[in-house]
Amino acid sequence: MDYAVQQFLNALSFGAEYALIALGLAIVFSIMGLVNFAHGEVIAFGGYSLAVVGTILTGNPLILMGFVLLACVAVAVLLEKVAFRTVRDADITTGLLTAFGVSIILQNVFLLLGSPRPVAATQLIFLDRTLWLGPVQVSSLQIYETVATILAIAGLGLFLTRSNLGIAMRAAARDFEMVRLCGLRANRVVSGAFAISGLLAGLACIFIMARRGSAAPHMGFDPVLTAFVACVVGGFGSLPGAVLGGFLLGFLEVGMLVLLPQSYGGLARAAVFAMVALVLIWRPDGILSPASEKGDKI
């Protein structure tokens, strides 16, 4: 029984991480129609910031966590200004290629200025401690990650429904031109989306670094690919869809690792994607595809 509970918590934790990253992708896509594959490098930038500031300035984990969040927000907003603003009105493939280009450039900047090897940054590993809940062993990091994701989703929900900028962003997701005609500044709305995306990347970065204890040039790319699949499954552009897709993938991944006979262990990833394909056959636009995708512009 405790084994099943343990694996359930593992799945929850995997899902929470994917959901956090998927949300960051989804919020930018819903407004700009841009699949920001450079989101992973924003996470990596946070990791390197932690390594540098943690070594040179302070080891205080609270200050470091705040700094990681700030660094990720800053670099996400900067990328929007430098790279993505110029292609905002271009074809969707131009945006996609720009995102890949930015991603590759940043990976190589990390590699050339840092090292191809992981750079140690162990200031946050104290977050990962073992707790006992009765007979069940739980990682404190899993609890923090799941709770933080739930809080982030709730906070984002409040922001999008209660603040002017949030409402503007929701409106922009439906009809960006109309939002501009209403007098709202497009740059502010888009920058806001990137800032939120950066904040979510920073949050994910904190948990990834607490587990890895090191930063590496490609550390963000794989999680973003998985999060991209989560967005597709959930319905691209739908924020609840991104969360649902993230948790679904987390449960599928852990489920396959646990249930698949070890002789077929190499097929775990293939099995996960086969199930994703089945979901997409059932719901080609994703489980919670946005209403606008169905022609509902109201």
Add this chain to the structure above:
Amino acid sequence: MTNRNLMTALAGTAATIALAAPALAQEETVKIGLAVPLTGDYAIYNEVAGAQCMAEMINAEGGVDGMPIELLIQDSGSDTQAAITSAERFMGEGVVSIGTIPFSDTMIPLAQIVGQNGISVIQAQSTQVEMHAGIVDNFISNVAPDPYTAAAAANHALEQGVQNVAIFTSDDGGSWSAKVPEWFAEVITENGGTLQTTLNYSAGTSDFSPQIAELRALDPAPDAVYISWAMPEIGILIRQMRAAGLDAWVIGSDGFDDPSLDALADEDPALLDKVFFGTLAPSQPGSRIDEFQQACAEIGHEVNGLFPALGADMVRIVAHGVEAAGSTDPAAVREAIRSAESIPVMSVEDVSFAETTSYALREIPVIGFENGERVLLSLEVPENVPAWN
């Protein structure tokens, strides 16, 4: 001087320079091509830093038969086609040998292409068994294949009383990550031990919690887990296992041989107390590699880690081949390398390819840690290597 005389003098000078230029350009060098990953996922495996340092050392002493060593270096990233394109360019520049991405899906096609010109692929660090299956005949590796490191690690584990083992396998690193753990388990079970479970993982895993829950459910608890992979995943596994209260040995292959593993000791030296790995050459403090790295640092070359350091061996092997062959003809150099009884290298006293043809059969070091510092635990050529070729 009149303008006419001046023009005549300038024309004469220009003609002299033009005639002299080919002579200068034809100064013979020993060219070694390196189409290697300076960027991308495989960058940590490139041998460039050690090769550059050794080439500079040899050149400072007059070169090879008076010819300086010239390294031609191109970044292949992780891309086989980029490596092949660079190799084709190197062929036109008259290289003696080529080094590339140390994985068989690059080395095999590249060796087939450069083999048409008689050129050898000489790898500083390749351990993959596929390269010794007779697919290509112009391949030479400076180190022993993976089954030797697996057997050496298993032998040391048995000496520690290890009986129950769990192995981690992945298809993402070819035979290195999929078969090496099985070879380790084979030696353990042939000596009375038990393979309790095989757990799967993927490249880039940042959370081993599901696998660790499986390990915790084993009865009896495993004495050791074996994984043939690299940092940072190894660090995550060690840390998560210890946090989960699992104190089994964590045993690995040459992927563990990276300075970033040693860095775990900065966090807590006890994390490495029950970690050891079979690797390619001794690199603990005081070893020949350690001394080489220090010597390189003194002349301005940072050679950080085992894989870059082994580039020095590759340069020494090529230099020996050129000297013995008395020419830079690639086929003659390869023949000279293969017929030599002993080739002095940097990482150990000498290596030989006379019996094996395509790899250097070395003593396999097993490296562990005491108070966070590397120590050499054993050094042997294992005799109980699982059948692999």
